[in-house]
Amino acid sequence: MKTKALSVIVAVLLLASVASAQSPNERIHAIQKRDYSIKNKLELSIFAGPSVGDVFTQQIGAGLAVDYHFDEAFALELSWLTCKAPFYNGSEQTTGQFEGDGIRWGAMYTDAYDEVKNDAQLSPSNADLAMITNYVGMNVQFSPLYGKWALFNSSLGHADFYVTAGGGVAGTEFRNSRKLWQDTGTYFVGNFGLGFRIFMARWFAVRLEVRDYAFAAKVEEAAEAAGSTGAVSTKIRNTLFVTLGLSFLFLGEEPVQIWSPY
Template sequence: MLTPQNNRQGREVEMQMIQCRLWLAFTIAIAGQVASPAFAQDMQFTLEETEQNRATSGEQAPSSTSPQRTTEAREEIYAVQQIYALRINRVELMPSIAISLNDPFVSHTGIGLAFNFWWTNVLAIGLNAIWYEGLETESDLSFQVRRSTRLSIPITQSQFGAYLNFTYVPIYGKFAMFNQFIFQYDAYVVGGVGVMRTRPIPVIDPDVRKFDYEFRVAFNLGLGLRVFITRWLAAFAELRNYMYLEQLENLNVALGEERINPSTWVQPSLSFINNVTAHVGLTLFLPPEFQYRLPR
């Protein structure tokens, strides 16, 4: 039986329940509003935004967050640091100067250009080419040895080389300069196969013998070090051995009519040549800007 007193109590309970539900809805709404920026985890941040925010964080930047929490958070470090310059899905252009190191008779100096595409952060496929013709120089040693000892050393000259290469980066890290500046670097292994176009320089019978450039199958293997100046520009030094089978000039001169027979001008067997070359140059990563999938 409903009495007026019971009825009033029932309405009060009902009102309280409505108030509770309103509070719940309000709280959920607030929670939803406050929590929603957490989805920023999935947002994309450009490097500039990240750098700007980082630069201002050292100051007492106005923030909706409590200063106390910010101070505490400064003591934290990242579990995993972001790599300074991502390579994945970027193209690398590497102009360089190439200087041969192990041939005392002919300096095989060249201008090199390499192109790499990084399909992972540590693995790239690419092409490189070196142009030698017009840049090589024959040292005095070759002539002086011929003059003083009557010993002719067969020498060759190169026109160009072109290779398909794979690059792998097993080592990367950073150096501090004067405990102040940080330089990122990586060390890489590079190797590949290609062609060289070379010919002998006639020194045994130069009055008769003339040689044309011919293609040789060549292999190369090398080690390099890349130091990043910015996220898209780096300097690199590389030591690479270009190996190929070379056709050298015949040390013997055929007699009679055979002297003008070109088949007698070259040695009957091929010689294995190691052309150890130092490359020094710059490397440009394109596109110059990139985005991390997730921000810090």
């Protein structure tokens, strides 16, 4: 409770402002029960969104997350992010190289890659091209801000802002010069993100999140690849996903049911 006292009003006026000046001899406070308390709630979310900001690659990720909110500020999250169907790599063309764009959600190289791929100096290393396939991990979430806003002075909205950090493991791959997908290993992946949880109902929220997944990619190009030198490239890869999620909240403190008008 003490750690979470930062309250914000993201807002316009709901009602007329007071004309009279407030006396210097008094302070007025509003202390109200949270409309959207998340303490002890279990939150089940589905989310999806593209990766952004990488010069050479782009992916679309989707996933599931289960959060348990210990209190209004802290939660532990177990999440799974998938950019490719798990446990299946597609049809194998040569050893360790697969075809199958259909099982990868929008994974592709950008126009920039096509423009520079033949330039020896500018062309990206294989490690630059490593993309996450499936990630499973655990995060700690901290929500220091809870805010409300007025929508055209007609209704109120509530949201909390959170930061999240954690780690897990992820499978990775890249598409080699033969346009075949090649496994580049499993890595420990750290992640850090920011997000908004916009409450639509006590049991339902919309989550907008930006999360960066980072791992140290080390890729040796397959010998069969055309023009392969067999070189090993390393790179700290950052993949920034912007996702939109739907959350369903269970358990926690139920509001008092008023079945009669008193």
